[in-house]
Amino acid sequence: MRALMVRSIGPGVTVQDLGRAGLLGSGLSRGGAMDRLALYEGAALLRQSPGLAAVEMAGFGGVFEASADMRIALTGAPMRAEIDGKAVAWSASHLLPKGAQLSIGPAVLGFYGYLHVGGGFDTPVRLGSRSAHLAGGIGSAVAAGDTLPVADDPDPGVIGFGIDAEPRFEGGTVRVLCGPQTPLFADNELARFAAETFRRDTRGNRMGVRFLPSGAPFKSEVGLSVLSEVVVPGDIQITGDGTPFILMAECQTTGGYPRIGTVLHADLPRVAQARPGDTLRYEFVDIDKGMAIEAAARKDWQRPSARIRRLVRLPEEIPDLLSYQLIGGVTAGDDLERHDQ
Incomplete structure (x- = not known):
């Protein structure tokens, strides 16, 4: 075996x-x-x-x-x-x-x-x-x-x-779609959320990852009085202490915390790879732009051949081989003889 x-x-x-x-x-x-x-x-x-x-x-x-x-x-x-x-x-x-x-x-x-x-x-x-x-x-x-x-x-x-791995290992910006519960947050809260820089907390696992704002906590217009609904990986719940918690691969299937939006699936690897202390920013995009981003990512994920390369290049695969200095240092072969004279 x-x-x-x-x-x-x-x-x-x-x-x-x-x-x-x-x-x-x-x-x-x-x-x-x-x-x-x-x-x-x-x-x-x-x-x-x-x-x-x-x-x-x-x-x-x-x-x-x-x-x-x-x-x-x-x-x-x-x-x-x-x-x-x-x-x-x-x-x-x-x-x-x-x-x-x-x-x-x-x-x-x-x-x-x-x-x-x-x-x-x-x-x-x-x-x-x-x-x-x-x-x-x-x-x-x-x-x-x-x-x-x-x-x-x-x-x-x-x-x-x-x-050549897609860059996603040091935080950055992730794109977010508005959802049915986004209107539960006032416009000024949404604007502040989009302008904020969040730091990845030490608390996080395969169920979800917590991110801490540098400013005041966030709140919805209805507080926490939201009926439990179906949730999916990428949903951003605003928990009781006002911090966003991004649901990940092993999240529960229903949740009652208000959700301010949903991270695009194309950007979830960036969330997953954030280490404690790494920072993230969120950018709201409309449905048309979100669909275009997802379609482009799906195409790139399924056809990554443009990013594949040999670790050691073969001479027959180098189109400009003749432009390289391959014989630098060649001599007449009588260096030692001339040195002895």
Whole structure:
């Protein structure tokens, strides 16, 4: 059996894919990877489906040993990585030889890093997904001593590629759509929300992330007296203390806090990758602009070939090869003879 043996592991490491759609009515949110874009980037590096499961690492990785030669890709938040003590590039694909150990340390930027394998992890499918959904009681975190089965790899020869990762690891601006509860906030509150800079709190997990304003708390016209309604990842709830809480992959399916808007799905990776202390700003966009942003992001996620490059360039793939100085330092070969004279 092809597998990765887990020799040591950090906290909050789980197996994730794109999650479970269509189960909100049964009380189960989608779940899946916090940074879904990272799954598409890993799939592009290994030339396989983005729906395959990967290991999601929350701030810190672990040590893994291969039972057979296998391809791997590393995406998401850049982390320090080594194969048998030799540093390897992040946002890239590599060969992990049989018996070799892959060591993944802390995140350098961002928070969620991803380890992909050729063929994907072959862990049990539950309700149509291999994702652990800890809030829903499905699956469990990866533990030291676990053996993670790996499916057959249909294209074992494709390695040595890198991808220019979309920038999303140091906070920034996220786009927000107005929703049915946005009118519950006065115009001056909405304007202040759009002008504010928020700092990512230490409190946050796969259910949601809290952001602290630098100024006064926010409030709606009706206070907290809102009937519970269906909520989805990206919804921004204004909690009882007036701070925004962005719902994420494993959020509940209903909520009663007033929602000031919803972060576009295209920008949720930026929210997920914010570390405590990172800052975010929110930009309200109308429905037409929001749909255009989502369509462009979907196209880019599904066709990232323009961002793929070889880690080591082949001479036959360099169109301007003759413009390089390839023979600098060539001499007549009699340097030592002339030096002795």
